[in-house]
Amino acid sequence: MKDFLKYMLATIVGLIIAGIVGFFLLIGVFSAIMSYTDKPVVVEDNSVLILDFKNEIVERAANTPFDDFSFNGFYSSGKTGLDNILESIEKAKTDDQIKGIYLCPSGIQAGVATVEEIRKALIDFKESGKFVYAYGDSFSQKAYYLVSVADQIALNPQGMLELKGLSSVRTFYKKALEKLGVEMQIIRHGKFKAAVEPFIREDMSPENKLQTQTYLNSVWSAMVEDIAASRKLSPEAINQLADSVTMFMPAEELVKAGLIDTLMYKDEMINTLKELTGIDMEDDVPAIGVDKYAKVPASSGKGLIRDKIAVIYAEGDIDGTDTDGIKSEALSRTIREARRDSSIKAIVLRVNSPGGSAYGSEVIWREVKLAKETKPVIVSMGDVAASGGYYISAAADTIMADRTTITGSIGIFGMIPNAGELLNDKLGITEDVVSTNANSDLLSVTRPLTGFERSKMQAYIERGYDTFIGRVADGRTMTKEQVDEIGQGRVWASSNAKEIGLVDLYGGVTDAVKLAAQMAKLEDYRITKLPKLKDPLEELLKDLTGEAQSFFMERELGDQYKLYEQLKNVVNSKGILARMPYDIKFE
Structure with missing residues (x-):
């Protein structure tokens, strides 16, 4: 009994000490992170602004040091604000230290309209005379829609490009609910109000199919029109390529089709960026991402404006x-x-x-x-x-x-x-019900x-x-x-x-x-x-x-x-x- 009490007391003391040490370690980590964020961001001469789109793109995201933080399986997923992306592209136009933009997305976690806005900003950026180059081991359809504006698109010789058009797949729960014994009672106005269909149907209504086909065609037509204009191809050629499912085509055929400009490996693209920025081959390319570049203040030279x-x-x-x-x-x-x-x-x-x-x-x-x-x-x-x-x-x-x-x-x-x-x-x-009025259990x-x-x-x-x-x-x-x-x-x-x-x-x-x-x-x-x-x-x-x-x-x-x-x-x-x-x- 004496040994038991001794070991139990030692365990309790150990847990208290570990808790105190862990608390101060946590404070130290946060203090170090916060002090790090206070340091000004320095943009080196001959830098390249990198847009890799690894994070989910939201309308606005806080500039914090905690993105991609993880601990023992619990994590804070990184997010990048569309506002920061657009402002960074605009700022880079007149920043003498930024020589160009390097796009390297394999996929993009954002809607098509968000990609369209970034794409328009890149087109505007190109008017500055600075370069926009893109490279990828693979490009998703949305990623290709974006990089199609680049001066040059390079793909890994064993890479893949997805271009297949748009489709819409719906999930219906009616049979599952019937097996469970649950009925969804629907009250609605509007023959097109299809939010309720998954609970009362096993397939899409004719009205729902009509509206879906209409907006899919409209969105896809806009994407095809933009890609065709940037790549100097006809919309018909883009649709023919999409019908052939480009993701299974050899990279060489993608070049012949005009979707890709050149095939190269990542080290060759890095060397190309060195040539574009005038960096010695023995040196690294100065590069900065959007999250850091967004913290660089844009100088208006007009002082504080009230309006x-x-x-x-x-x-x-x-x-x-x-x-x-x-x-x-x-x-x-x-x-x-x-x-x-x-x-x-x-x-x-x-x-x-x-x-x-x-x-x-x-x-x-x-x-x-x-x-x-x-x-x-x-x-x-x-x-x-x-x-x-x-x-x-x-x-x-x-x-x-x-x-x-x-x-x-x-x-x-x-x-x-x-x-x-x-x-x-x-x-x-x-259950049984007792009510005071006719519709108390409404x-x-x-x-x-x-x-x-x-x-x-x-x-x-x-x-x-x-x-x-x-x-x-x-x-x-x-x-x-x-x-x-x-x-x-x-x-x-x-x-x-x-x-x-x-x-x-x-x-x-x-x-x-x-x-x-x-x-x-x-x-x-x-x-x-x-x-x-x-x-x-x-x-x-x-x-x-x-x-x-x-x-x-x-x-x-x-x-x-x-x-x-x-x-x-x-x-x-x-x-x-x-x-x-x-x-x-x-x-």
Whole structure:
């Protein structure tokens, strides 16, 4: 007993000492990281700006030292802001220390519209006379869409290039829900509102197939047109190559077809960069990535400018998860503060959202409308600005979108599960109800909807849809009947949306800022980005918490993790929804 107590005491003391040492080590690590970030970024002479796109591209990302941080399986995945990429390319145009840009993406974790904006920025950069060279061991379709603007595209002699066109694959849960004994009861307005189809059908409806084929054709046509122009090929030639599936073609044939300029190994590309920058073959090429280069201040030489244009970011589901997405109360407060700030002369609302809560969309719409009454408001649409994402855009003076943006989906719906069969017949769980009034147990999830409940829900949905199309009609100077004709929940590519009046102009966020300055009659201005980003340490802890939860689920579910996330979003949804029928991801 004496030995046991002795060893137990020694163990406790050891754990306390280890905890204290670990605590101070953790403080030391964070202090070292934070002090490192305080050091100014130095750009060497004859440098090359590297765009490798290893991180996921989001609208805006905090410049932190914690990207790619990992510890014992828990990690904070790196993200790069589109704003930093575009600003870095623009800054590099006039930076004498930057001689050119080196593109080396194998794939790109971003939507097509995001890639289109980066591509346009690179075309503008080339007007400076500086080079843009690209190299890869392989190029995904989106990566090739980007690098096709380069002065020279080099591929590894054993490399691969993907060019195959676009397709859309949907997953349907109807049979699985039937086996479980769960019925999804749907109330909607709009024959194209296909968000509910995975729960009530085994395949796509004719209306859904029509809208999908239409926007796929529009997005693909824009990509083909751009690639053909950059590579001096015809669109027909690009489509023929896509039909032949280029990823199985020998690299030499890719050169003959005009998709690739030359074949070389990585060391040969490095030597080429040395020649372009005038670096001795024995020396390394001075290179800097976007995350570091973004920290280099751009010198305007005009001192502090009072007049500002606010770029307000709205990214993610509206009133979605607890940690991510658009929070209607917070975003509406940000817009309200920008409206009241006399130094802010115009607002650019950057929307990248598939929608979400109809009520949350209405809250944000109201602040956009009030802001437009005091100063110019321009909406810049990113990859997706649909359903609730369009709702919050409708009141703006001007709506701008990239040609590959997905928008529209003007419609709302509600879903109420009936899990009575699962609980009663399969699990043997029963319930009994005592009520004070006729409908005290309204919208129970353990029984079918009554005729009264269904009629009330349908009327609620119809009122919500009527409000939605009314907001669009007011903002777009159309009648409700005109909006309903192009609404009905239908999804559009922006090229089609422009034809029917849902989009005014093509352009990215940079173009939107220029238009805002023009409308506000500003010559000198500075940009303020809102809402303010959170503290990097706070973001790290949030990321680690979220990653810790998802790490084990991803590990167990593998490729099916995305399906789990979609179902979880359905379960967590509250109220009627103004949301895209599905999440669109172009590879």
